[in-house]
């Protein structure tokens with residue numbers, strides 16, 4: 001075997017949960033159109049509030065992960081936001097959070113953001129649709145996000161309190177929130193703190209400490225638990241609070257906290273679960289990529305098996321394949337789901353996803369050595385790929401396997417601009433690029449593995 005089995009990533013036992021999920025929260029920041037580090041800063045603000053509200057150490061651990069992972073379900077409404085509002089989901093979400101509570105402001109925002117890049121007829125139709133169904137639409141969008149976020153938190157082994165906190169993130173103290181309309185102390189305390197911490201960070205990042213304080217005070221008793229706001233004001237008046245919040249090293253400090261240590265043990269199979277959960281978050285972003293990362297992982301594993309990879313290395317590659325498109329969370333659905341040719345700017349935006357995958361994975365303990373696969377999965381052997389135009393030996397075998405699996409799945413799935421191809425059509429098309437785009441060994445291995453599966457299926461029929 002040309003790869004040493006020992007180089008299969010950091011052993012699970014040495015991985016700290018907070019560092020693992022903390023670094024992955026950077027991917028969630030991208031989905032929300034927030035500056036990197038938003039979830040980490042919000043977690044730090046949340047802990048400052050939670051301590052003053054008298055939460056126990058165990059509750060503070062749960063609060064920490066509720067805030068850090070509050071956006072787990074966010075990618076699941078991105079496509080719908082784009083479709084309904086004909087808008088860039090990332091800019092829409094970012095700007096929407098700084099709107100405040102005034103209804104005319106919210107309406108004006110929706111109208112000014114609806115279909116900015118679309119023909120007038122489409123814009124009018126979208127605006128009329130929103131005018132007629134605005135209420136149901138926003139409940140639906142929030143419900144999807146909350147349900148999905150809570151579900152993913154549960155699949156990552158967190159206690160029901162964390163899922164419930166994420167589920168109720170958009171409820172308001174006065175009962176006017178969504179999706180259920182819970183009020184007062186019926187809203188889990190973790191959700192009340194998470195919501196306040198989120199808004200404080202958004203306003204602080206956009207306009208500074210005074211804006212964050214003003215917003216918290218203005219919504220105390222309507223959106224926010226007044227007690228939580230009072231505790232936030234007390235925390236914010238402590239020396240160094242705002243300086244700490246703005247310090248460049250804050251994310252690392254937040255991930256190094258002992259908060260919630262041992263809440264969920266990190267094992268090898270847990271790392272598989274985390275990779276799968278984030279693959280599902282990526283795949284949920286667009287209806288056209290539904291299931292893509294999971295299928296790429298299966299195809300890559302078939303190829304690796306044919307090429308004689310050992311079990312540990314196959315497991316590593318399955319995770320790398322699951323995470324190869326993580327950076328797509330930073331690409332707008334207006335581009336990902338476009339039905340038509342992408343212009344130069346749009347093409348450039350789509351292509352950023354490989355580098356974004358690499359940058360995020362490079363921060364994640366246990367997944368760090370998968371960054372090269374994420375960064376190079378669109379490179380070609382002939383040097384005509386992106387982002388770095390790497391050639392031949394500059395592209396390692398792991399990445400070549402994922403590239404073949406990736407393109408095979410893209411061809412055999414529906415896309416906004418064309419229908420799915422059959423397996424023979426896809427393999428035939430890829431064969432034409434064997435040796436120029438793809439490694440012939442990987443392509444031949446995929447063809448053999450698929451042929452064997454087809455044989456097994458026809459024998460079983």
Ligand SMILES: [Fe+2]
Nearest residue numbers: 324325377378
């Ligand atoms: Fe990709």
Ligand SMILES: [Fe+2]
Nearest residue numbers: 292324325406
């Ligand atoms: Fe992909």
